[in-house]
Amino acid sequence: QVQLVESGGGLVQAGGSLRLSCLASGRTFSRYVMGWFRQAPGKEREFVSAITRRSNTFYPDSVKGRFTISRDNAKNTVYLQMNSLKPEDTAVYYCAASDSSVYYSDPIRYDYWGQGTQVTVSS
16 A cells, blocks of 8 residues: 655746655555646646656656656655646646556556645746
């Protein structure tokens, strides 16, 4: 069982930056593929990034070059650095863990989820 707690959300102006953190419980954090997803009102949950056990990273085109995912296994934490934020990045951001050997962009493949943190980007 893994519990995930996100932090770092908030209100920022367009062009600004935020760093989200996700702290995981348990001693097996390093075995999980970690992902970030987001969900805006009235929209489906959307893949934002993922990082494998070996720290290979993946992004959709919508955030590539602006967002960076990283992990610190010693701290049981995964981060999402978000730069050049746009109003369309506004959403609740969720951290997720997948007990898989490969990454997936489909949220159904993730086994554990945090409660989410709100990110609002004003124009």
